[in-house]
Amino acid sequence: MLHEGNVVVQVRDLYYTYPGGIEALKGVNLEVYQGEVLAIMGENGAGKTTLVKHFNGILKPTRGQVLVKGIDTRHASVAELSRIVGFVFQNPDHQLFADTVYEEVAFALRNFGYPEHVIESRVKWALNLMDLWKYRTRSPFSLSVGERKRLTIASVLAYDPEIIVLDEPTAGQDHLQKEKISEIIHLLRLMGKTVVIVTHDVEFVTEHVDRVAVMARGKILAVGPPQRVLCDPQLLREARLVAPQLVKLSLILRRHGILNEGEYEWRADKLAPKLIKVLRSGADGGSPGI
Amino acid sequence: MEALRAFRFKRENTVIDRADPRVRALLSVSLAALSLYAQSIEKQLLIILTALAVAAAARRLKRLAGVIKAALPLSAMIFALNWLFGPGTGLVQPLVLALRFLALSASLSLFFMTTSPDELSLLLESMRLPREYSMLVTMSFRFVPTLALDVEAVMHALQSRGLELERGSITRRVKNYLYLMVPLIVHEVRRSLMAAEALEARGFGSPRKPSRYRELRAKTSDYLFIALLAAYIVLFLAL
Amino acid sequence: MIVRMSRLSYRYPGSEDWVLKDVNFEADAGEFVLLVGPSGCGKSTFARVFNGLIPHFYGGELVGEIEVCGMDPREHPTYEFAECVGFVFQNPENQLFFTSVERELAFGLENLGLPREEISRRVEQALREYQLAELRDRSPYELSGGQQQRLAIASVMVMQPKILVLDEPTANLDPFTAVRILALVRRKTIEEGVTAIVIEHRLEVALPFATRMVVMVNGQIVDDGNPAEVIARQKHVVGRPQALELVERLIQAGLSLEVEKPSPEHIALSIARAYKVGEHAARRKRGSPG
Numbered sequence: 001m002l003h004e005g006n007v008v009v010q011v012r013d014l015y016y017t018y019p020g021g022i023e024a025l026k027g028v029n030l031e032v033y034q035g036e037v038l039a040i041m042g043e044n045g046a047g048k049t050t051l052v053k054h055f056n057g058i059l060k061p062t063r064g065q066v067l068v069k070g071i072d073t074r075h076a077s078v079a080e081l082s083r084i085v086g087f088v089f090q091n092p093d094h095q096l097f098a099d100t101v102y103e104e105v106a107f108a109l110r111n112f113g114y115p116e117h118v119i120e121s122r123v124k125w126a127l128n129l130m131d132l133w134k135y136r137t138r139s140p141f142s143l144s145v146g147e148r149k150r151l152t153i154a155s156v157l158a159y160d161p162e163i164i165v166l167d168e169p170t171a172g173q174d175h176l177q178k179e180k181i182s183e184i185i186h187l188l189r190l191m192g193k194t195v196v197i198v199t200h201d202v203e204f205v206t207e208h209v210d211r212v213a214v215m216a217r218g219k220i221l222a223v224g225p226p227q228r229v230l231c232d233p234q235l236l237r238e239a240r241l242v243a244p245q246l247v248k249l250s251l252i253l254r255r256h257g258i259l260n261e262g263e264y265e266w267r268a269d270k271l272a273p274k275l276i277k278v279l280r281s282g283a284d285g286g287s288p289g290i
Numbered sequence: 291m292e293a294l295r296a297f298r299f300k301r302e303n304t305v306i307d308r309a310d311p312r313v314r315a316l317l318s319v320s321l322a323a324l325s326l327y328a329q330s331i332e333k334q335l336l337i338i339l340t341a342l343a344v345a346a347a348a349r350r351l352k353r354l355a356g357v358i359k360a361a362l363p364l365s366a367m368i369f370a371l372n373w374l375f376g377p378g379t380g381l382v383q384p385l386v387l388a389l390r391f392l393a394l395s396a397s398l399s400l401f402f403m404t405t406s407p408d409e410l411s412l413l414l415e416s417m418r419l420p421r422e423y424s425m426l427v428t429m430s431f432r433f434v435p436t437l438a439l440d441v442e443a444v445m446h447a448l449q450s451r452g453l454e455l456e457r458g459s460i461t462r463r464v465k466n467y468l469y470l471m472v473p474l475i476v477h478e479v480r481r482s483l484m485a486a487e488a489l490e491a492r493g494f495g496s497p498r499k500p501s502r503y504r505e506l507r508a509k510t511s512d513y514l515f516i517a518l519l520a521a522y523i524v525l526f527l528a529l
Numbered sequence: 530m531i532v533r534m535s536r537l538s539y540r541y542p543g544s545e546d547w548v549l550k551d552v553n554f555e556a557d558a559g560e561f562v563l564l565v566g567p568s569g570c571g572k573s574t575f576a577r578v579f580n581g582l583i584p585h586f587y588g589g590e591l592v593g594e595i596e597v598c599g600m601d602p603r604e605h606p607t608y609e610f611a612e613c614v615g616f617v618f619q620n621p622e623n624q625l626f627f628t629s630v631e632r633e634l635a636f637g638l639e640n641l642g643l644p645r646e647e648i649s650r651r652v653e654q655a656l657r658e659y660q661l662a663e664l665r666d667r668s669p670y671e672l673s674g675g676q677q678q679r680l681a682i683a684s685v686m687v688m689q690p691k692i693l694v695l696d697e698p699t700a701n702l703d704p705f706t707a708v709r710i711l712a713l714v715r716r717k718t719i720e721e722g723v724t725a726i727v728i729e730h731r732l733e734v735a736l737p738f739a740t741r742m743v744v745m746v747n748g749q750i751v752d753d754g755n756p757a758e759v760i761a762r763q764k765h766v767v768g769r770p771q772a773l774e775l776v777e778r779l780i781q782a783g784l785s786l787e788v789e790k791p792s793p794e795h796i797a798l799s800i801a802r803a804y805k806v807g808e809h810a811a812r813r814k815r816g817s818p819g
Contacts (some may be wrong), residue, residue: 044674082450095444095451096476097473097476146568174568175768201731203771246775253797256805268774268775268778271775279779279784406668432628432669487586491685493608493612493637501641502639503635503639
């Protein structure tokens with residue numbers, strides 16, 4: 001079980017006000033544990049991206065504190081923090097610039113001063129992992145949307161940061177790319193990385209994460225396992241999140257007395273057998289509920 | 291980036307905002323002209339104070355004060371250069387020149403601070419500039435804050451991959467800033483193509499004569515404004 | 530038929546490969562056509578044929594038969610389609626050109642050369658209908674993503690087009706806001722008989738509104754029809770929402786379900802109905818009064 005001992009990111013009473021005067025974070029407290037997959041959810045403008053931009057020091061607290069592996073982000077440069085926290089931005093077009101796919105991935109390694117033979121093996125490893133080694137001599141701009149997305153992930157994985165932040169990894173991605181991203185997250189988990197995902201995608205979250213932090217209006221409303229957080233209709237309403245499909249469905253079935261109070265499944269393969277049993281027993285004259 | 295943010299026009303509802311943009315243009319141009327004409331320290335100060343007073347009426351005193359503060363170093367340089375190398379010997383002439391720079395900055399900023407890109411395009415159209423050009427002006431102003439956000443996004447993305455923009459020698463930093471240009475240019479070219487598509491899809495470029503939803507029409511209060519401005523100019527010149 | 534295309538093929542200038550291959554497509558007033566397919570399959574290219582952005586803006590070669598609002602896009606420039614086809618793009622930022630909502634709404638109408646009274650009437654109506662009245666003087670960067678997209682839709686709808694083409698209109702929006710935007714589009718199809726062509730990857734978000742689903746792969750339409758049936762056939766390409774997977778599992782187990790619409794709410798109700806029917810039959814079998 002996760003416990004206090006291995007906190008890798010600690011956010012203490014964080015306030016952030018943008019230069020324009022917009023108060024985006026209003027007292028956020030959050031702990032990210034080593035090796036967990038954490039999702040940060042909330043509607044557009046809830047402050048999710050603002051929060052994670054503090055993890056590698058792109059933004060510095062207006063008030064409060066962010067500690068990354070014990071380092072106060074106010075006293076470290078973005079480059080220093082980025083070696084610990086790799087950040088995959090939502091839009092690949094904001095960061096691709098090199099002539100070749102290979103150089104794109106080598107860029108960060110060169111900035112961090114790795115020797116050339118290490119760079120070579122790391123780039124090869126990361127590109128292979130993302131299934132892009134075959135494109136190494138091509139221009140990043142010639143890749144498809146999904147490939148560009150994977151390239152940005154490769155360029156972060158290459159320098160092996162301990163914590164990886166993914167901002168909206170599935171937004172605008174088609175079904176196959178989403179599956180690939182699922183696999184990547186699974187892989188990162190196996191590699192023992194700490195993963196923070198900013199996302200709207202509830203169905204994706206239910207499959208992949210250990211904990212969900214729900215944000216609204218610059219605050220964290222709740223943190224906990226998805227089984228608890230994403231099944232709380234009142235919380236979801238407050239955060240203007242859409243419940244996972246089968247949670248929605250189960251709520252209605254509960255009202256009809258088909259499922260019991262507090263009973264949820266969000267995978268069809270788990271819910272189907274239960275329902276089949278109830279529906280059959282209903283037909284046989286058995287008692288309602290399970 | 292802060293400089294680009296200033297282009298985010300913020301609409302207020304004050305006497306100055308409600309005035310016809312042509313009146314505001316006249317006001318700014320008049321103040322600038324008076325500043326060019328005036329040769330005394332007092333008169334230059336009077337123009338700066340007038341600009342500040344108008345800004346206060348438009349609830350933008352702080353912003354105008356910011357502009358003046360930003361112009362101070364350059365103004366000090368003008369003073370120093372004229373004092374050291376200028377033709378005269380006294381302090382008056384260099385000081386007038388330095389203050390004139392501040393007065394000009396203040397009076398011209400006053401206009402841009404209170405005039406939205408939309409109003410600017412109406413102003414240009416009322417001066418019989420073709421619609422294509424007025425749209426060009428509107429859109430350039432409209433997209434400056436967007437560009438600023440893009441610059442920021444690109445900067446953040448590359449910094450996160452270890453690009454040091456905060457330290458190192460000047461040449462190194464300049465070189466590092468050049469890295470930003472590639473994604474930025476690619477991104478902006480794409481953006482402008484998409485905007486061009488969107489313009490066409492909404493019927494822009496049709497040979498039909500476009501009509502006008504809004505046209506500038508001077509109100510009684512605008513004439514009052516002009517009368518007031520005329521009185522001010524006469525008094526100023528009489529002083 | 531407001532749109533009629535047959536054996537339509539297209540290739541970009543300087544390219545040998547056809548991006549659209551032998552596309553046959555027809556659409557009627559009031560349809561909400563959900564267009565899906567992997568990224569790069571030609572959906573966006575297809576969408577741009579409707580108002581002649583292809584071939585006029587992009588160049589290239591468009592062959593086959595095509596008629597939109599009785600016009601051939603090859604023979605009429607894009608601006609002539611403004612009154613027939615409203616086009617909404619993925620990123621609202623790039624389609625809002627003015628610093629006030631009101632001016633934005635008026636822009637297209639000015640381009641049509643309508644008299645000022647008519648422009649004013651339509652602008653006022655749109656301000657009310659799209660709940661933009663309070664935002665009248667706001668500039669785009671003072672609007673939320675959802676408000677921006679609502680404005681983008683309103684500013685093409687004021688021209689009273691018969692067809693509305695939306696190219697991933699909600700990719701950057703949270704599901705809650707996305708659903709509201711698509712509900713707005715659905716209302717237009719019901720109340721005014723507008724034909725909507727909507728590209729969207731998130732089936733959970735778009736399915737409740739679609740009357741028809743078209744799947745495109747490699748520039749060809751590979752499936753076209755009732756959304757639930759299309760998904761059942763194309764799940765490997767487009768993915769399948771959990772609620773629909775549940776339905777299939779229940780049906781496979783021999784339960785009879787009649788699902789009106791592929792939304793979790795409708796599915797839950799049909800399960801509840803099946804349960805009641807089963808219960809009723811069981812009671813009758815036992816001979817107890819109904």
